[in-house]
Amino acid sequence: MAVSESIAAPGLVERLSAPKPAITLLLLMWVPLTIYVMFGAHQFVLLPAIPATILLYWVAFYNFRESSTAIIGLTLVFFWLLMAVSAPYLPLVDPNKPIAPFTLPFSEKRDIFFWLGTDFKGRDMLSRMIWGCQRVIVWGVTATFVAYVIGTLFGLIAGYLSGWWDEIISFLANVLLSFPVMVLFIVILNYLGPSGFNIVVAVTFASAPAIMRIVRGLTLDIKTRDYVYAAQTRGEHPFYIMVIELLPNVRGPIIVDACLRLGYTTVAITTLTFLGLGLQPPDPDWGLMIREAAKTAMLWKFSYMLLVPALSVSTLILGFNLMADGLREMSLKD
């Protein structure tokens, strides 16, 4: 995307904006975080991720500097990303340790100052909020990514090979799309049991059909271009044409859509966890925090327990949506 191939003498940030360094940074941030959250690796793995995240923010900021919308979105998203990778290194109390129940925000108890108070079990809200973003982000992004890989693959096949392939894939997609999303989630997770990996499966089933349709439409348009004919008349294998000739050209519109969908997925995961169908206690998670707070937050005094995780989710989703808007804005300008 907005990887600028600047003609001017490249500074550090421009050099980092080239595809290879940018992707390296992304992996340096993402792989440790995923290993840490999904497989409970030692917190040392997160060490390289912290500088990578900061550099990546700088690169993204530089490339999107023309759109203030995108900049605000980026800042929100990267704030949470930075919290996610650096949580173990921040001076926070153990998020699972009950200390003093029902401590209000900005008050001190047992020589600890609680910025955001504690929950009904006496666990530090600030610490839980920061640790809680890890699971939402990791599972949300992973689920969206898997849905995109599968949706794009089927979209390319349906669009490019058409005929029977298209009929079958489109039919299946329409069947899946005819279920309300939440019903689909609940059915799948009830059947498979609640866990992070099953959330990925559920999100894929729910999102891939729509992604498939978008990619299929783009493919139908692009496959009539002369460069695709040129590849066909060279006798290229259909797989080569789909991956090398078509995929890079459907990428642009898909990335915008992916940002939006990240927002939906975050909502979905939080909702599922709230319903008890997603990630399981005791580890902190925004959805869980809302679920637990719902029992006690009836009292106005304790509504902060609900407000903190709810606002956190909102800022992350807002970040994704603003990023999508900014990206679209920028792609329209060129």
Next chain:
Amino acid sequence: MSDQTPVLECRNLSISYYTRAGEIPAVVDFNLKLMPGESHGIVGESGCGKSTVALAIMQYMGKNGAIVGGELLFEGRDMRSMSPDELRKLRGSKIAMVYQEPMASLNPAMRIGDQLCEVPIYHDGVSEREAWQRSAEMLAKVRLPDPERIMNSFPHQISGGQQQRVVIAMALLSSPKLLLLDEPTTALDVTVEAGIVELIRDIADEFGTSMIYISHNLGLILETCDRLTVMYSGEAVEVGDIHDVFDEMRHPYTRGLFGSIPLPGADKNEHPLVAIPGQLPLPHERPKGCNFGPRCTFFRQGVCDTGRLRMHSVPGDDDHRVRCERFQEIDWERDLPKGEAKPPVESGDVVLSVDDMTKHYVIEESGFLIFGGEEKTVKANEHLNFSAREAETVAIVGESGCGKSTFAKVLMGLEDATAGQVKLGNVELGNLPVEKRDEKTISRLQMVFQNPFDTLNPSHTVGGQIARVIRKFGVAKTKEEVDEIVFRLLDIVKLPRDFAKRRPRQLSGGQKQRVGIARAFAGNPDVVIADEPVSALDVSVQAAVTDLLMDIQRENRTTLLFISHDLSVVRYLADRVVVMYLGQIMEQGTTEEIFSPPYHPYTEALLAAVPIADTSIEKRHIVLKGELPSPSNPPKGCPFSTRCQYMMPGKCDVEAPPIRAFGREGHEILCHLDPTELQEMEPVIKKKEEAA
């Protein structure tokens, strides 16, 4: 005439667009005086500001465009000081515009009659009955058959040529003083275009409307206009009476333009075209001084690159003005651009032979899932017979829907032939789809595509796309070897080597097309099919790309199948010509045989339809009636029978015509007319008698 008020006058008009990159001066210091009844042509290449001038006159500049200087007088009144209300009235009743795309002016969801009626109802306040009456009359005046039927149809139910006639009728209904036509025929086929051009010419005579006719085609301007402005990169560079400009051009760019279009007499061996070197500057990259400077052979430092240039009058002719500092020093007779003559190439053995090849498409109409509706056969190619030799250029000529592209697809293995054979050497290709062809066969046959914006994958580098072909066809394996060949190919197509690392969007149309040519020749093919390779390019770039294509062909002794609708280009470069109409070959023979009698009636009409930018040429006028029939529903008997002026009822529309052979070289005409009748046809194009 001079005591009349001009209908329109532009004085030092400057127009800019404001974009993210800053102000783009699209038109600078533009002057124009249009007298009542006069037709003024504006000619120039893409992006030179022709449309901007027209839009400024209409005051439709959009959000980001504005007139930044000068005056714009309509019948002596400054349009810039008029209120929006006055402007709206003016636009509806006194100025009308016709665009390139007829559908841009028509509402797809409204019956044509209703759209037409709006004009007299709104402007003259007449009753609905009367408006309908007038509309029908106007449709008849623009020579649409059966006006009542057309009034009751929706725009998509009539053909492109008919749509454009409707748009013109709509423009004329308000009896405007000024008609602006922006490339009104560019989207149409040549024979349809000829009809519209004739109509436009008659409008000037019949209604006394003044016209501004915008086109990139000098021939069309010659056929329609009295005066002419040549524009280059936002400036008028030469203005004058059409004959003065055509016969005594005084600007190096105008001269270059004429040198790069194939006029009768140009010949790829003896008188090759002379391309203007370089390419158009972008508006924000214009040089200091003369915009044409970097491409001009007469450029002189200190004269041409000092500040803004002014228009100068040509001595002895106040109406003829040029924007060139050195026009009086140039010897216009001696310094004619001349290409180097090249020895003709001897063609070798037959490489490709097409034997009775037929391709039918079966389409299902309004099918529902697998339960097909009515089946229909489209006869895209019917009994094609011809052959091409080594190092020979065979042109396939025809209008849209004649089956040119289908033929290319069968050849390339993207479609199967329904019957007959296509042989490359001794390999039968007709029923060998590309997946089943071996590497060797595939690499022998390559293609150059029409649309420069589509021909390269925007996501990959130029070098990478050429390299893929080299690897795929096993020309070279190691990275060094492949790179070496890529560089050599870039040298051959005259592009700098560092273009290998660029992406297509950093290239101009002409440059992309050159890469497309390099890619086609990367696998050392024996046969290259070029499907309208230059028709989407700017005139001054076309010649360079055409020449390049032919030089490489000459070098490698490649067989070139050149698909085109442009007979001027075909005459220039083809050795043999195949004329197609609705999927059938109407005539084939050597280029000379095609361009002189005996003609097939269709070839004759096609020749007469091509506008020629040469005042010393006289052309017979033949305007075909009707439109191209749909290939899914071709006429019985001779496919041309619905439009042919020699049509013999009872014979041509019943029986398929026989092939008449002439000469020894295989000149064949598919027609019922007697060979002697065919032989007695008059030449379409003649040099004018010198007597006058």
